[in-house]
Amino acid sequence: MSLINTEVKPFKATAYHNGKFVPVSNETLKGKWAIFVFYPADFTFVCPTELGDLADNYEEFKKLGVEIYGVSTDTHFAHKAWHDASDTIKKVQYPLVGDPTGTLARNFEVMIEEDGLAYRGTFVINPEGKIKVMEVHDNGIGRDAKELLRKVKAAQYVASHPGEVCPAKWTPGDKTLKPSLDLVGKI
Numbered sequence: 001m002s003l004i005n006t007e008v009k010p011f012k013a014t015a016y017h018n019g020k021f022v023p024v025s026n027e028t029l030k031g032k033w034a035i036f037v038f039y040p041a042d043f044t045f046v047c048p049t050e051l052g053d054l055a056d057n058y059e060e061f062k063k064l065g066v067e068i069y070g071v072s073t074d075t076h077f078a079h080k081a082w083h084d085a086s087d088t089i090k091k092v093q094y095p096l097v098g099d100p101t102g103t104l105a106r107n108f109e110v111m112i113e114e115d116g117l118a119y120r121g122t123f124v125i126n127p128e129g130k131i132k133v134m135e136v137h138d139n140g141i142g143r144d145a146k147e148l149l150r151k152v153k154a155a156q157y158v159a160s161h162p163g164e165v166c167p168a169k170w171t172p173g174d175k176t177l178k179p180s181l182d183l184v185g186k187i
Contacts, residue, residue, distance in 0.1 A: 003123070003131045009107040015069070015095035016079035024069065024097055031127050033066040033152065037143075038110045038121040042074045042082040046142045048089055050120070055091040057145040066152055068094040073117055075100045110136055122148060124155055132159075 012025045037054065039047040051070055054061075061068055074082075076098035083089045083096070097104065099118070105111035110121035122143060124133035132155045137143065154166040157176070164176040177183065 003109060003134055005130055005132070008125055008129050008131065011104055011107060013097050013099060013104060014076040015097040016076045016083060017095035018093065021076050021080075022095065024095060026129060029125055030129050033064065033127060033156065034125040035061070035066060035068045035148065035152070036071055036104075036108065036121070036123040036125065037068060038071045038105060038108065038118040038123075040112075040115075040117040040120070040139050041072055042078050042089075043085075046120075046140065047072075048086060050142050050145075051092055051096075052088040053143075053145040054148075055088075055093065057149060058093055060149055061152070064149075064152055064156065069097050070094065071097040071099055071104055071118070073099050073102055073105060073111075108134075124148075124152055126155070126159060 008026045008029060010026050012023065015022050015024045037050070039050060041047065054068055054070070058068065070092065076096070079096035079098060083092065099105055102111050102116065105118040108121055108123060110119040112119060120137040120139055120141065120143060122133070122135045123131050126132050133151050150171060153172055154170055157166060157172070158164065161176070164178055166176055170176065177187075
């Protein structure tokens with residue numbers, strides 16, 4: 001069964017955010033768009049490139065009313081140490097959530113049990129707390145923040161325009177589709 005259109009399961013965690021440790025829960029997500037970006041571990045190789053890419057595009061996400069949450073099975077203390085030690089991670093202004101018990105990774109079905117780490121899972125969550133986009137990569141494959149921005153814009157467009165859908169490579173301003181019997185076999 002897919003997690004698409006399911007509600008985020010209840011959770012409580014602690015994040016390192018803007019120099020503080022802050023609580024994060026499923027209730028924190030309600031009322032705004034959110035992205036959970038799972039990654040294997042702090043102090044690694046592909047992970048900082050992805051988190052840095054998201055940091056470079058964070059203002060664009062914020063303009064869309066989206067909060068990003070980086071999540072790994074490290075503790076919030078490790079997130080702070082990584083933030084203090086890495087020039088790339090110093091750029092990160094969004095919360096880095098600690099998931100040392102693996103509860104979140106299991107809830108989002110990205111936990112690698114034998115390693116105690118998460119796959120690279122990306123989840124876009126709507127203001128009602130439902131998962132609208134999910135993508136899971138093997139850990140050697142990095143993600144692209146610009147493509148994630150496009151997907152968020154498409155998800156927000158579809159949410160605010162019932163009866164319309166966004167075709168491949170859609171960007172704001174492009175033509176959308178209105179599924180109907182008239183379109184069957186015409187595309």
